[in-house]
Amino acid sequence: MNAILRALIFDVDGTLADTEETHRRAFNASFAAAELPWWWSRRVYRELLRVAGGRERMRAYAQASSDGLAERGDFELLLRRLHEDKTRRYDALLRAQPLPLRPGITRLFDEAGAAGVRLALATTTSAANLDALLAPHFGAAWRERFAAVVCGGDVARLKPAPDAYLQALRRLGFGADEALAFEDSANGIRAAQAAGLGVVATPTWYSLAEPLPAALVVLPHLGDAVTPLPPEEPGAPFVDLAHLRSWHAAQAGSAPPRRAAACC
Known part of the structure; x- marks a missing residue:
């Protein structure tokens, strides 16, 4: 099961x-x-x-x-x-000048929270950088959205080592088979996969300096009402929990979702 x-x-x-x-x-x-x-x-x-x-x-x-x-x-x-x-x-x-979050991020955070699916961050960046990025969007109490926040200073080895993801799983109290990771870079995908996680990848121009390892699915972004995914992409017009649950289940089987071409 x-x-x-x-x-x-x-x-x-x-x-x-x-x-x-x-x-x-x-x-x-x-x-x-x-x-x-x-x-x-x-x-x-x-x-x-x-x-x-x-x-x-x-x-x-x-x-x-x-x-x-x-x-x-x-x-x-x-x-x-x-x-x-x-x-x-x-x-x-x-x-x-706060940076906009990528399409679909806030929507998926809200949907996960409403459904009781826990959110976590696993990053090599500093706690100060996290606050600078997220406080303008979610307020000073932005950490309350997340059941676990793991920064670069919390682990001995940075990505592509799996330490940040393993630490996040420990803090969540879940196994790797109960979670999905979201990444944009080759090092990040390797780190998540080394921790046993399936990965949804959303690369940017900056993260495509080298080919990405195979992921469950590679998308230009997660999509929302303002910026929907193109109709040929998996999950179009936007990735929701139903898609994620389907992809999560598929990684244990023999038919993962189609891998889309990377953006940019």
Whole structure:
């Protein structure tokens, strides 16, 4: 007998909102303020997103660079200060001009809440970044919507390691067969699948620097009344709990839903 779908676990950056351009702007502003010879174009940052975590991303960039910054004795301190400054700038950007959530996110949150399906977040981003993104939409008490919130600072290993998803499942008190994950990136899909979860993928341009692993279904977004899914997509005009329950059940069988072409 198939397990019942009891929880939906969402990644944040790229999945709840297309945040990466705002992150990129905040990084570049921090580099300029520190008088570093770094500037990340959209395509450079797209490649860097293969590395999970902002500080890890900067470390990888410095180690691949010939500017010698990675050899400084205070390099780790520099990374910490840059990341703290970048977080403050990202927070200020989002509070000055909140980013819209991707189509279908708020609708599905409301539907799940009304049906008693628990919501959780499993992300490599910081708690401060979460607050900056979600408070403008759901108020200061936004955490009350979620039965579990796992941030990058809560786990020893970032995605593609499964730690964030395993921690979310532990806090929920559910098995992987009782939940679905929502992701936008290759690292995120690998992390969720390593935790035993089926994945609904909604990539953006930024998350397509590399091919995505196979997921239950890949969609341009989840769809809503204002921005419906194209009629040829699974779940059109919008993904609801009935679709999710069907896909969740199908992953235990032999006929998963059709995998749509990735967007962008």
